Amino acid sequence: MGFARRSLIRYLLFGGELTLNGLEYILHLYNIQHIELAEKLGIKKQNINMWIKGKQNIPKKYLPVLEEMFHIQAEYFSKELTDLEKLEIQKEKLKFELQPVVESHKEEFRLEEQSDYLVDVPVYDREEMNTIERSIEKAKLVSRFKAAIEIVDENPYMDTFALIVELLEKSQHEAILKRTIEALGHYLEVLPDWINSDPDQEEFESDIFEVFDDYNY
Numbered sequence: 001m002g003f004a005r006r007s008l009i010r011y012l013l014f015g016g017e018l019t020l021n022g023l024e025y026i027l028h029l030y031n032i033q034h035i036e037l038a039e040k041l042g043i044k045k046q047n048i049n050m051w052i053k054g055k056q057n058i059p060k061k062y063l064p065v066l067e068e069m070f071h072i073q074a075e076y077f078s079k080e081l082t083d084l085e086k087l088e089i090q091k092e093k094l095k096f097e098l099q100p101v102v103e104s105h106k107e108e109f110r111l112e113e114q115s116d117y118l119v120d121v122p123v124y125d126r127e128e129m130n131t132i133e134r135s136i137e138k139a140k141l142v143s144r145f146k147a148a149i150e151i152v153d154e155n156p157y158m159d160t161f162a163l164i165v166e167l168l169e170k171s172q173h174e175a176i177l178k179r180t181i182e183a184l185g186h187y188l189e190v191l192p193d194w195i196n197s198d199p200d201q202e203e204f205e206s207d208i209f210e211v212f213d214d215y216n217y
Helices: 004-013 022-029 034-041 045-052 062-071 073-080 082-098 128-149 158-171 173-188 200-212
Strands: 102-109 118-122
Touching: 004 082, 022 073, 022 082, 034 045, 034 062, 045 082, 082 118, 082 128, 118 128, 128 158
Parallel strands: none
Antiparallel strands: 102 118
């Protein structure tokens, strides 16, 4: 059974985010056949098949070899990969192949546990690297959005989430949408006061906070 077909069957059976065995995905990404890897490791093809099917763990002595061979952290070879982890692996592959140079840094807003909201993001001389970085950030946001929806089994605010999706689909480039969301973030203390897009935003928030106060149930 082929790689794509096995992956589809897993997705249909278990639902949710598509997960793949790390070694299986990496071999597919690098276009390496099982027999080819087996020859490089000096073992039988059957061993590779057993690792991928989860019938046998990858012996610890081979993990450093795989890590050096693919320039990917050893932990990825033995686990089921999420979409985000697959992107991280693609990024490492690109970094090794392209050897990109960081031309500059730009400051971006990131609402993450280990960030101080404004993060210096590298800008590479190869657009492929900048693209994969953006894809990774999108995947993180999708994961967080999904987790927010699934906080409770019967989410009473599903209509709110539906409206947010509609706004993103149809009006995400409208300035008033960005300004209103930023204002709401400050009002509900999700954002610290010192995070402010521009002076006009302060005036906008001063006016809209009066409305929020009037209708804060």
